[in-house]
Amino acid sequence: MRLNVTVNGTPREADGVWEGESLLSALRDHLDLPGSKNACEQGECGSCSVYLDGTLVCSCLVLAAQAEGREVVTVEGIAPPGGGLHEVQRAFVETGGVQCGFCTPGLIVASHDLLARNPRPTDPEIREALAGNLCRCTGYEKILDAVRLAAERLAPAEERAA
Amino acid sequence: MEILQPDTWDEALRLKADHPEARPIAGGTDLMVELNFDRTRPPQVLDLTRVGELTGWAPENGRLRIGAGVTYTRLIAELGDRLPGLAIASRTVGSPQIRNRGTVGGNLGTASPAGDGLPPLFASDAVVEVASVRGTRRVPVAEFVTGPKRNAMAADELIAAFHVAPADAPQQFSKIGTRNAMVIAVASLALHLWAGERAVKACIGSAGPTPIRATEAEAFIAGILASEGLWESRAALPAAAVKEFGALVEAAARPIDDVRGTAAYRHHALGVLGRRTLQWAWTQYREEAA
Numbered sequence: 001m002r003l004n005v006t007v008n009g010t011p012r013e014a015d016g017v018w019e020g021e022s023l024l025s026a027l028r029d030h031l032d033l034p035g036s037k038n039a040c041e042q043g044e045c046g047s048c049s050v051y052l053d054g055t056l057v058c059s060c061l062v063l064a065a066q067a068e069g070r071e072v073v074t075v076e077g078i079a080p081p082g083g084g085l086h087e088v089q090r091a092f093v094e095t096g097g098v099q100c101g102f103c104t105p106g107l108i109v110a111s112h113d114l115l116a117r118n119p120r121p122t123d124p125e126i127r128e129a130l131a132g133n134l135c136r137c138t139g140y141e142k143i144l145d146a147v148r149l150a151a152e153r154l155a156p157a158e159e160r161a162a
Numbered sequence: 163m164e165i166l167q168p169d170t171w172d173e174a175l176r177l178k179a180d181h182p183e184a185r186p187i188a189g190g191t192d193l194m195v196e197l198n199f200d201r202t203r204p205p206q207v208l209d210l211t212r213v214g215e216l217t218g219w220a221p222e223n224g225r226l227r228i229g230a231g232v233t234y235t236r237l238i239a240e241l242g243d244r245l246p247g248l249a250i251a252s253r254t255v256g257s258p259q260i261r262n263r264g265t266v267g268g269n270l271g272t273a274s275p276a277g278d279g280l281p282p283l284f285a286s287d288a289v290v291e292v293a294s295v296r297g298t299r300r301v302p303v304a305e306f307v308t309g310p311k312r313n314a315m316a317a318d319e320l321i322a323a324f325h326v327a328p329a330d331a332p333q334q335f336s337k338i339g340t341r342n343a344m345v346i347a348v349a350s351l352a353l354h355l356w357a358g359e360r361a362v363k364a365c366i367g368s369a370g371p372t373p374i375r376a377t378e379a380e381a382f383i384a385g386i387l388a389s390e391g392l393w394e395s396r397a398a399l400p401a402a403a404v405k406e407f408g409a410l411v412e413a414a415a416r417p418i419d420d421v422r423g424t425a426a427y428r429h430h431a432l433g434v435l436g437r438r439t440l441q442w443a444w445t446q447y448r449e450e451a452a
Contacts, residue, residue, distance in 0.1 A: 132257020
């Protein structure tokens with residue numbers, strides 16, 4: 001089948017997508033967007049997290065056909081256009097929140113979603129928001145540091161001064 | 163495999179009638195796993211995410227009618243005050259990503275004994291609204307779930323909604339698992355106080371072929387509350403009664419040994435959950451009056 005979907009702001013078209021294929025496979029294998037990672041294929045690990053119409057989802061659990069005509073934002077669409085990193089990405093690099101890097105795209109998208117909904121999360125709120133993203137390298141402490149740092153930097157200037 | 167994508171409920175029912183083998187999909191948290199792992203290849207998949215009628219909820223004759231496509235995230239945010247027991251259970255489902263997609267309609271369709279949304283529905287005597295081109299019928303949830311991963315639907319039917327009374331007293335839910343997220347319950351218990359009915363309804367999850375109402379425990383504690391006038395006095399529960407309630411919940415379970423836990427552990431855990439959830443709910447009930 002042919003899939004029409006807006007990805008990272010650009011209307012895209014993919015041919016030859018199998019009807020039973022996941023959005024994750026369509027992104028990786030048909031739309032040349034390998035940032036979203038394929039690990040568990042059952043919603044357990046969060047490495048394939050993307051936004052679907054603004055909602056954080058596991059793209060492995062979305063049937064590609066369900067994304068027809070909808071808007072998807074992947075980890076490739078998180079950084080500002082024109083280059084550079086988003087503050088969430090920069091914070092992961094600086095705090096050592098990235099080791100092997102396989103879980104990182106999902107954690108970037110999930111952290112981005114958290115901070116958009118809740119700019120100053122408490123530690124329990126960070127843990128709850130990232131509970132669906134598994135990392136087997138870092139032990140999570142550096143990831144928590146990254147989210148705290150990104151929150152600090154993304155907070156409105158007046159709040160930082162206070 | 164063919165993907166059927168109706169935009170309206172009438173069209174969805176017609177497609178299901180024409181293609182009784184079609185597997186419905188909403189959040190995809192169950193069906194996509196089966197597809198990704200080559201466990202199923204249905205001739206058609208019926209995508210219900212474009213059917214607007216499924217994603218609404220509204221009060222109806224003093225109860226709530228909740229569309230089968232309302233996600234766990236929305237249940238927590240929009241109905242947490244009216245359905246606290248279901249909201250607590252919803253918070254234990256998967257992760258944010260899963261709760262953003264998964265629906266109670268899906269829990270009912272899959273009818274797993276470990277479905278976290280089911281015990282609160284049983285402890286509310288919820289009614290499932292099932293529809294087909296032949297018409298609509300309402301099935302009490304305890305009759306809807308007929309066995310492990312089996313339900314009472316005919317091949318041409320779809321789940322439209324469930325009907326449930328808003329809470330009139332505290333409700334609790336507790337779940338045992340290896341961590342605080344992303345776990346299939348080893349055992350769970352929903353416990354709802356119904357002050358208007360003067361009833362306590364408790365339902366066991368993940369410890370039997372279906373969710374199981376602990377009816378002897380319910381009758382026992384209702385008798386204590388009535389005979390000692392506790393609904394009115396809001397006095398503390400007698401310790402012996404709490405202990406006996408836990409023992410009766412424990413006895414009501416019909417668990418098996420499996421990879422997540424042994425039957426003996428599940429019996430024991432449910433006794434603990436029975437005592438705890440009863441104490442939590444009753445303490446809340448007492449504090450409401452203060």
